[in-house]
Amino acid sequence: MCLLAVYVPQDSGEDFRLVGCGSVLSGKSVPSHGTGLQPLCFLDLRNRIHILNRSVGKKYPVTLVQIFRHTSTEGRMLHYVLTALGIILFLVVAVFRAVFSYNWTWLCRRADCKKIDKIPGPKPIPFFGNMFLFILPEEELSKLFLRLYKEYAPTFRLWVMGFPEVFITDPEDVESLAGQVTCKLRLSAGDLEQHQSHYKEFRLRFASSLAGNRSAHQCWQVNLLKAAILNPLQAVQSIGPVGERSLGRPRGRWDKLKVGYNENVRLLAGLQQAQALMTGCNGLRGSYKESNKWQGRRKFLTPAFHFKILEEYLKVFNTNSQILVEKLGAQVGESFVDITSYVSMCTLDLICETAMGVQIHSQTDGEAEYIKAVKRMAKVVVKRQFTPWLHKDCIYYSSPLGREELRLLQILHGFSDQVMSRGALCVSGYSFDLSKRRRLAFLDLLIEISEQEGLLSGADIREEVDTFMFEGHDTTSMGISWAMYLLGSHPEVQEKVVEELKGIFGDSDREATYGDLQQMKYLERVIKEALRLFPSVPAFSRCLEVDVKIKNYTIPAGTQLPILPFLMHRNPEVFPNPEDFNPDNFLPERVQNRHPFAYIPFSAGPRNCIGQRFAMLEEKVVLSSVLRRLRLESLDKREEVPLLLELILRPQNGIRIKISPR
Template sequence: MSAVLTLILLSTIVLLFLCYRCMKNERLLCKIPGPRTLPLIGNSFHFLLPPNKLFMFLRTLYKIYGGLIRMHAANMWSVGLYNPEDIEKVLSSVRYNDKQGVYKFLHPWLGEGLLTSNGSKWHQRRKLLTPAFHFNILKKYFQTFTEQTEVFLKKVEMEIGNTQTDLLPLISSTTLQIMCETAMGTSMTEEIESVMSKYMNAIEIVGESVVKRMCRAWLIYEPFFNLSKIGRTQKAALSDLHTFTNKIINERKQFLMNIKSYRQENDEIISKKGRLAMLDLLIENEKLGNITVEGIREEVDTFMFEGHDTTATALTFLLMVIANEIEVQEKIYQEMQNIFGESQRSATMQDLSEMSYLECCIKESLRLYPSVPLIARYVTEEVNLSGYTIPAHTNYHIFIYDLHRRADIYPEPERFIPERFLPENCAKRHRYAYIPFSAGPRNCIGQKFAMLEMKSLVSSLLRRFRLEAVTKPSDLQFRTDLVLRTDNQPIYVRFCNRTS
C-alpha cells in the first residue's frame, strides 16, 4: 500500500512540476508581441489559409509586431526572428543547431541527412561531405558547368522567335543535369530521364504537403497524417522521389564496379582527405563502414533537392529581374565584353572570379527572392533575445524573406539595386542581415558550387542573347512552400539574339 501511495505522490509531484514549467514558459512567451491567441489552439486558426493567402499573412507579422514575434499552436511554441542581432545569436552557436518541427516532416523523404539531422550525426555527416565541395573538386566540376551551359544555350536558341518562354522548366532540367553529372557522377541515361518529370513534380507535392501539415495541428500526429488525403498523396510522391535517387545510386555503383581501374585512378585522390565527388565519397565511406546504404540515399535525396531545385529557383528569378532591368542587363553585358572582348571562348574559373558586377546582381536577386524564404531551429535551453527571455524547448523561425526586405537595412527594399553588394556597402550592414544560404555552422555547404553554376550559365547566356521582359516583379504572387514559389504562375521572358 505504501508503495502505491509513494507512486501517487511522485506522480503528483512530477505533474505539478510540469504544470508549473508550462505556466512559467507561457508567462514568459506571452510577454512577447504576437497575434491574439485562443485557449488551447493558440494561433492555429491564423494558419488555416490557402498557401497564397498564408504567404501574405506572414508578411504582415513583422510590420505589425516588430522584430520578435510569439506564436503557438496546442502545446508547441515558436518565436519568429527578424533582427540580425537575434538571428546571429541563434545561428552562430553550435549549441542552437538542432532542427525539429518542419524538418521532422521531411524525414520520410530526406531521412536524417545533412539538412535534417542533429547532434553527432549531423557533425559526422558534415565532416564527411565537406571535402566533396573543396575548391579542387569545384574545379573538376567546372568542365560540366561549361558543357551543360552549351546544352542550355542550344535550348534557348530553339526559343528564339517565341513571344514568351516559361523559365523554370527550361532551367530545372539544366540544373538537375548538372547536379547528376557533378556531385553524383551520373549521366542522364534514358532510364533516369524517363522518371525526371515525375521527380520534379513530386518535389512540389511533398513541399505542399509539408506546409499543410505545419498549418493543421491535428496532422502533426503521424497516425492522423498517414490516414489523411494529404498523407496518401505524399506517400505516392515519395515513391517517385526515391525511385529517381535509387536509380542514380545504382547506376553509379554499377559504373564503379565495371571499371577495374577505378581503385588505381582514385587512390591518390582518396588519400588527399577523401576529395572525391560526393556520391563516390559516400560509396567509398560505405565500404569503410562510415555510412550505411540508407545513409547514402539520405544524402543523395538531400543534395538532389538542395542542389538543383533551389538553384533553378534562384536563376529563374534572376533572369526575370534582368529582363526587366535594361540598364542592369547592359552593364552585365559590358562586363562580359571587358572580360571576353569579341571572343566566343568558354569562360574559365578566373573569368568567373572577375565578374564582380554579375555577382552583385546575383546577390541582389537572392536578397529579393531567397530560394529558401524561411529556416528554423529548435533550442533546448533558455535564451535572451531583444530584451525578452525565451524559455527552453522553443522553435525559432527565421523569416529570411522579410529580413531581406527591411527598409531600415535596405532602403527602397523593393527596388533591384545591385550596388548594395559592392564591398564598401556590405561592410556597413550587419553580417546576419543577408543570409540566402543560411549562416553559421549549418550554412549551405554548396553555396560556392551554386554561385559558380549561376555565374557560368548567366554570363554565357547574356553574351549571346538579350532578355526582354514578359513577367514583371509586380505580377508575382507567392505561395508558402519549402522553396520560394509563385502561386501556379509561370515566369516568362522573351529571348532574342544579341545580334538582332
C-alpha cells in the same frame, strides 16, 4: 452476406425456435400468399447457425428452399447506428485526450508560456492559438508574414495548437543564437523534458513521417482508425484510459492488426532539411537528428567542396549550360516561355553528372517525373504543416494527402535509386565499384568515409545522396530563375552584365574558365541581390537546448525558432528601399559596414549550406552563358507574380520571359 432461407407450410400457426450463435429467435409462422411456403427467418451461415426444430419439425418437415444474398433493413439500420455511435465515441475520446493533453502541458509549462507571451504577436485563441491566421490562399502566406513583420518586428511569436513559434529577424539575435541552438529536438533539463515530451514527439514524428519513414507505432495508428470505422466498438475498447496508454497502441488481440512496414525505407533528407518551418535543417545544411552525427558528416564532407575540386566541374557546367541556351534559343519568336521548367531541368542534369557521374539528359528527353514530384511534395509538406488536424499520423496517412505523400516518395526514392545504380553504386548490397567510373569527389568521398572511417552506413550514403540531389537542383534552379526574372525586368542592369561579359570574353564563344568567373564581379552582385529579394529557401528553423535571453525577452528551452531570410532581407534599416532591385547593395564597402548575419540566403552559423560556393559558380556559368547569346524580357510586374512560401520560394504561375537573340 450469405443467408439461409427456411420455409414451413402455410397457415401452420405452430411455434418454432431457431437457435444460433448463442441467441434464440422465436416466433410463429404466418400465412403465405400463393406460394404454399412461408419464410420464417434469414440466418447468417458464416456463424454456422444450427436449426433446432421442435414442434414444427415433427409435424411439418423443414424445407430448405435456397441460399441467397439478402440484407434486411433492420440489420442495416442497426449496423449504421452502431458504427455511428462507435465513431462518435472514438472521436470524443480523441478530442478529450487532446484537450486534456493541451491543458496539462499548459499547466506544467505556465512559467514558460508567460515568458513567451511577453513577446509581441497577434492575440491567440485558447487551444487553437493563432492557427486561424493561416486559413488563407497559399499565395497570401508571404503577405501575411510581411504584415506580421512590419507590425511586430524584430521579434514576434505565434501559438499553433499550444506550440510556441518565436520568429527572430534581428541580425544580432540570429548571431547570438547560432551557436546555442540545435536542430536536435532535445531538452536540457529532465523536468522540462518530461513536461514537453509530447512536443518533442510531435516534432520528431512529423519530420520522420515527412520522409516516408513510418514506424510500427505510426502504422498502428493508421490501422486503428480504419478499424474504428469497420468495427467501432472493438476499436473504442482498445483505447486505454487517458494518461495510461497512447491512442492506438497495440493491445492484446490487436497485435493481429500489425502491419509490417519496410524499415529499409531511408529518410528523404533533402526534403526534411528544407522543410524549414517545422524542423531544423537536415543533411548538408543541418539536421533535427543528433548533433554529433551532423558534425561528423560535415567535417568529412567539407573537402568535397574545395575550390580545386569545384574547378573540375566547370566542363559539366558549361556543357549543360550550352544545352539550355539552345533550348531557349529554339523559343525565339514565341510569345513567352516559363523559364523555371527549363532551368530546373538544366540544374538536375548538372547535379546528377557532377555528383553522381550520371547523364540523365532531362533537358533533351523532357521534364523528369522527379521534378514534378519535388514541386508537388513541397506543396504537400506545407499544406500539412498548416493543417493541424493532419499533424497526427493516424489521421494524416488515412487521408488523401498522406497517401499522395507516400506515392511521391516512391517517385523520389526511385529516381535516386536509378541514378545511384547507374553511377556504379550497388544500393541493395551497399557495395561499390569504382573501377569503371571516373573520379567524382562527392560520391567517392562518401564511399571512402564508409569504407575507411566507418562513419557512414549504406543507408547514410543514400540519405546524403537524396540531400544533395534535392538541394543541388531545386534551390539553385529557383535562384537562377529569379535572377533571370529580375534581369528581364531591369534591362539597364542586364546591359551592365552583358558589358562586363564582353570585357571578359570579347567576341569569343569559348567556355568560361574559373578565372573568368572570378572576374564577374557585377554578375555576382546581381545574383546576391536576387537571393536577397527571393531567397531560394525562405525560412529555416532551430530549436533551443537551453533558455536564451535576447534583448528584453527570455526564450525557454525547447522553443522552435523559425528564421526567415525572406523577412530579414527586407529590413529597411539594413537595406534602404528594401523592395527595390539594387545590385549595389553588395558593393564591398556596403558589405563591410553591414552586420554579417543581416544577409543569410544560405542559412547562418556553423550549419550553413556546405554547397554555397558550388551554387554560386553554377549560377555564374548558367547566367553568363545565356546572357552572352540571348536577351531576356520579363512580361510580368513584381506585383503580378504571386509568391508561394513553400520549402522553396516559387512563383505561383511560373515566370514568363520573352526570348530574343543578341
